[in-house]
Amino acid sequence: MQDEPIVEAESALRAAMLAGDITALDALLDDGLCFTDQAGNRLSKADDLAAHRSRRLELKTIDLVGPTDIRRWGDCATVCVAVDLAGFFDRESFFGRFAYSRVWHERDGRWRVVLAHCSPLPATG
Numbered sequence: 001m002q003d004e005p006i007v008e009a010e011s012a013l014r015a016a017m018l019a020g021d022i023t024a025l026d027a028l029l030d031d032g033l034c035f036t037d038q039a040g041n042r043l044s045k046a047d048d049l050a051a052h053r054s055r056r057l058e059l060k061t062i063d064l065v066g067p068t069d070i071r072r073w074g075d076c077a078t079v080c081v082a083v084d085l086a087g088f089f090d091r092e093s094f095f096g097r098f099a100y101s102r103v104w105h106e107r108d109g110r111w112r113v114v115l116a117h118c119s120p121l122p123a124t125g
Contacts, residue, residue, distance in 0.1 A: 003070045006077045006104060009111040014062050020052045030105065030112040038098060038118045059087040065097060075106040082121060097121040 009028065016024035026049060033045040051057040062083050069080040079102045086095040103115040 003072060003077075005106075005111055006070050006072065006079060007068075009104060010068070010079055010081075010102075013113070017052075017059050018062060020055065020058065022049055022053050025049055025052060027110070028112060030114040033113055033116070035116040036118065038096075038120045057087065057089055059085065061086040077104045077106075077111075078102070079104065097123065 012024065013028050015021070016028060026045075029045045029048060031045055033048065035043045035048055037043060062085055065082040065084055069078075071078045080099070082097060082099050084095070084097050086093070088094070097120070099119045099121055101117045102113050104111045105114045106112075
């Protein structure tokens with residue numbers, strides 16, 4: 001299946017985020033990563049790793065909501081997914097539904113996130 005490497009990379013990313021696994025995150029995020037968070041802030045790979053390393057960000061759940069849309073073009077792939085996300089940021093608990101878009105790039109046989117964006121979704125009733 002053409003999408004299997006991307007599905008596996010997404011699963012590994014989710015597991016690393018939940019575990020706060022800096023080594024795994026370092027391997028999955030490209031050095032040139034640009035991540036736009038839900039507030040519109042642009043973060044680098046170093047920023048993202050620092051948030052996990054310091055435990056400023058602790059994720060407890062990342063539950064997929066609805067289908068995952070994967071599109072692949074050669075050595076690049078896009079992923080669009082919605083998740084229910086819960087955890088702690090600056091020791092304050094949070095819960096929300098978010099849409100994530102990621103661009104993965106394969107280089108030297110490894111897939112890494114090069115670009116990501118997060119947007120809050122309205123609460124469902």
